[in-house]
Amino acid sequence: MKKTEMKRVVLAYSGGLDTSVAVAWLREQHDVEVVTLTVDVGGGSLREGVERRAMSAGASRAYVVDARERFVTDFVWPHLQANALYQGAYPLATALARPLIAQLLVEVAQKEGADAVAHGCTGKGNDQVRFDVAVHALDPGLDVVAPMRVGMGLTRDQEIDYAAERGIEIPITKASPYSIDVNLWGRSCETGVLEDPWLAAPPDAYEWTVAPSDAPEPVEVTITFEGGTPVALDGEFLPPVHLVDRLHSLGGAHGIGRVDHVEDRLVGIKSREIYEAPAATILHTAHRALEGLTLSKDTLRFNRLVADEHARLTYDGLWFSALHRDLRGYVASSQRVVSGEVRIRLDHGAAVVAGRRSPLSLYDRNLATYDEGDAFDHASAVGFIEIFGLPLRVEAARHGAVGKHHGAAWAWTPPLLANMPASVKDREAT
Numbered sequence: 001m002k003k004t005e006m007k008r009v010v011l012a013y014s015g016g017l018d019t020s021v022a023v024a025w026l027r028e029q030h031d032v033e034v035v036t037l038t039v040d041v042g043g044g045s046l047r048e049g050v051e052r053r054a055m056s057a058g059a060s061r062a063y064v065v066d067a068r069e070r071f072v073t074d075f076v077w078p079h080l081q082a083n084a085l086y087q088g089a090y091p092l093a094t095a096l097a098r099p100l101i102a103q104l105l106v107e108v109a110q111k112e113g114a115d116a117v118a119h120g121c122t123g124k125g126n127d128q129v130r131f132d133v134a135v136h137a138l139d140p141g142l143d144v145v146a147p148m149r150v151g152m153g154l155t156r157d158q159e160i161d162y163a164a165e166r167g168i169e170i171p172i173t174k175a176s177p178y179s180i181d182v183n184l185w186g187r188s189c190e191t192g193v194l195e196d197p198w199l200a201a202p203p204d205a206y207e208w209t210v211a212p213s214d215a216p217e218p219v220e221v222t223i224t225f226e227g228g229t230p231v232a233l234d235g236e237f238l239p240p241v242h243l244v245d246r247l248h249s250l251g252g253a254h255g256i257g258r259v260d261h262v263e264d265r266l267v268g269i270k271s272r273e274i275y276e277a278p279a280a281t282i283l284h285t286a287h288r289a290l291e292g293l294t295l296s297k298d299t300l301r302f303n304r305l306v307a308d309e310h311a312r313l314t315y316d317g318l319w320f321s322a323l324h325r326d327l328r329g330y331v332a333s334s335q336r337v338v339s340g341e342v343r344i345r346l347d348h349g350a351a352v353v354a355g356r357r358s359p360l361s362l363y364d365r366n367l368a369t370y371d372e373g374d375a376f377d378h379a380s381a382v383g384f385i386e387i388f389g390l391p392l393r394v395e396a397a398r399h400g401a402v403g404k405h406h407g408a409a410w411a412w413t414p415p416l417l418a419n420m421p422a423s424v425k426d427r428e429a430t
């Protein structure tokens with residue numbers, strides 16, 4: 001909704017064809033000055049010559065911000081600590097970058113005294129929701145314009161003509177058969193032949209990972225965590241972005257992190273997406289393994305609920321909600337003891353936990369062992385079971401033993417031997 005006459009707009013600018021055309025379109029249709037903001041979130045998201053292209057499209061100023069480190073530490077790590085995978089599958093790479101970009105849009109808009117921000121999302125996806133909602137949460141005074149949603153609907157060829165007529169420099173990439181979004185945490189690929197969920201994704205849908213069957217001999221990597229965040233690989237301490245990049249290359253070479261997912265979009269549509277997230281897959285696997293060693297049974301159970309909620313809030317663009325902030329506080333606190341090392345074997349597309357250890361481990365070998373040195377008091381199990389099983393014994397006494405009610409709608413499996421032919425019984429007996 002337009003509250004005031006717009007004078008200056010900050011556009012989230014990828015440097016692609018759509019957003020290049022959007023610069024000119026905004027100027028012509030809305031008679032505004034356009035400032036562009038390009039955010040480098042890694043993974044090849046920063047295209048060459050964006051600044052020059054923005055100016056050629058008519059921007060009055062072009063910001064290019066390297067936000068990779070902030071992306072990892074403030075967005076990716078909290079999500080990793082929470083084990084948040086949307087619908088148990090998608091590591092949320094695209095969804096995690098949106099609140100960061102929205103935050104920077106607002107920062108630039110405030111600095112530039114702009115009255116609105118703009119983005120190149122269509123009216124069918126999740127990203128428009130994420131941008132709009134995040135911007136309004138951070139600065140309710142800013143308008144949000146999405147040219148693709150309100151009239152700029154041009155085909156690719158029309159966009160190319162539109163740009164040519166205005167002397168706008170456009171990227172010289174050939175049209176991809178897919179719609180792709182990348183950042184250092186993952187690559188999202190949809191549309192084209194992928195829209196048939198029965199069809200296997202063709203090899204060209206993948207760019208970061210080799211086919212698992214083409215992967216070389218398995219290798220092992222040791223990941224060190226401190227307080228729930230990864231800090232070192234094979235004993236070498238690395239800055240966050242380097243650590244992710246290193247696992248990205250290593251995992252990709254071993255075919256790790258391909259996800260073929262039919263997911264439920266926020267706008268009510270089911271859509272099929274192919275994800276590649278080698279670093280995310282390795283780190284999520286390792287992190288969960290270390291939690292299994294260092295967190296109590298109850299904390300683990302509760303964290304699974306939090307993980308689902310965290311993933312939903314991220315996917316739905318509610319990163320800047322109070323609920324998310326408070327859940328994050330809980331997660332951060334739970335992570336204080338998640339320190340230690342995990343060995344992961346990268347084996348033809350699978351990231352397999354090979355070992356884990358921690359100075360804060362709750363695993364006690366003397367209690368677990370079946371060998372010498374067993375410290376567990378076997379005899380005390382009798383009393384424990386007596387009390388633990390009490391409700392079931394009362395139930396059986398009052399309502400009848402479960403096995404006696406076969407035939408009733410709620411019955412468990414009927415007795416097996418009674419229904420067996422004699423020959424089977426005989427064979428069982430011998």
Ligand code: ARG
Pocket residue numbers: 092094095126127179180181188189190273
């Ligand atoms: N479905 C994912 C999400 O909503 C990724 C969307 C990214 N866009 C794309 N062109 N593949 O987070």
